[in-house]
Amino acid sequence: MGRWQPDARGRLEQAALELFAERGYEETTVAEIAARAGLTERTFFRHYADKREVLFGGAAMVTELLVGTAAGAARQASPIEAVAGALQAVGAVIEERRELARRRSRVIAANPELQERELNKLASWADALAATLRARGVDDSDARLAAHVGVAVFHVAFARWVARGNRSTLPELIGTSFEELRALV
Amino acid sequence: MGRWQPDARGRLEQAALELFAERGYEETTVAEIAARAGLTERTFFRHYADKREVLFGGAAMVTELLVGTAAGAARQASPIEAVAGALQAVGAVIEERRELARRRSRVIAANPELQERELNKLASWADALAATLRARGVDDSDARLAAHVGVAVFHVAFARWVARGNRSTLPELIGTSFEELRALV
Numbered sequence: 001m002g003r004w005q006p007d008a009r010g011r012l013e014q015a016a017l018e019l020f021a022e023r024g025y026e027e028t029t030v031a032e033i034a035a036r037a038g039l040t041e042r043t044f045f046r047h048y049a050d051k052r053e054v055l056f057g058g059a060a061m062v063t064e065l066l067v068g069t070a071a072g073a074a075r076q077a078s079p080i081e082a083v084a085g086a087l088q089a090v091g092a093v094i095e096e097r098r099e100l101a102r103r104r105s106r107v108i109a110a111n112p113e114l115q116e117r118e119l120n121k122l123a124s125w126a127d128a129l130a131a132t133l134r135a136r137g138v139d140d141s142d143a144r145l146a147a148h149v150g151v152a153v154f155h156v157a158f159a160r161w162v163a164r165g166n167r168s169t170l171p172e173l174i175g176t177s178f179e180e181l182r183a184l185v
Numbered sequence: 186m187g188r189w190q191p192d193a194r195g196r197l198e199q200a201a202l203e204l205f206a207e208r209g210y211e212e213t214t215v216a217e218i219a220a221r222a223g224l225t226e227r228t229f230f231r232h233y234a235d236k237r238e239v240l241f242g243g244a245a246m247v248t249e250l251l252v253g254t255a256a257g258a259a260r261q262a263s264p265i266e267a268v269a270g271a272l273q274a275v276g277a278v279i280e281e282r283r284e285l286a287r288r289r290s291r292v293i294a295a296n297p298e299l300q301e302r303e304l305n306k307l308a309s310w311a312d313a314l315a316a317t318l319r320a321r322g323v324d325d326s327d328a329r330l331a332a333h334v335g336v337a338v339f340h341v342a343f344a345r346w347v348a349r350g351n352r353s354t355l356p357e358l359i360g361t362s363f364e365e366l367r368a369l370v
Contacts, residue, residue, distance in 0.1 A: 080369050116301035123304055144341045145365055152337035156329045184265050184331055185370045
């Protein structure tokens, strides 16, 4: 394969997720990922610091999308509406990468260390959302509560989305879960 | 000090938390903890597998209390009420150990690895609560949602409780936070 590949990053991700699924995360090496993608290890390291980064590398982009969407919510939107809208925007991006995202979640579910890292990622989303709400003038208590509860709703919706037999999109399930929350509380 | 101490476990915990606060968690050794408690390392290992266990050793007891309280909630209690009641029962136990618990939370806040472990503990509470609700006949969706949202509310209440200047008890803050959730949603 040629040296200049327009989407080396995407190919490396695809290769990594295939190998993690086939052999297990621990057992897969960077050399194997690069070989599967038809690229060199050097190219791998131009895109990712290590193999864990393949699973968590999109974090900055997602946080930006969350914060940008929540900050741009209509002025009359309630804190929980601003949070729900931001999480649905992230849900839409994940939905576009449906197969990769579902494969990724299975790799994470199989590894306790990656699960802890994933929970930490969700906690950082909640912190970023709470800060955005505060900047919108929401008081600290409500901001934290709306952000953490919203992320918990996302977490449940995501688990439904990856469940065997699910046919709904992630944004649909996020919407349904926020409605169910209203009914529950 | 005599060989038979009625509360060696408690003294070891107290000594460990003091040392973690003074020197940092990473820098503290089991030998130092045992010495500070006036006990031997052998005694330490009779009570705890390692120093991390001092911070997370009560997990089984807490899960039992959560599950027992939620399972024993009045038949007409809603899923969220059963969850709130169980988390308040845990809050009351933590409140009884106010100083130790607050010191523990500062140690955890200073260490990313311990923070991930703490998030994992909260996720396991949510799983245990969801299973208890299902056993009460709540459908899987509502059970997961009530459990995860409830734990998110606890998480926010706990952060308020450890915040400088707070005078409320943890069960009070848990109650207030559930009320605020109702107003928010």
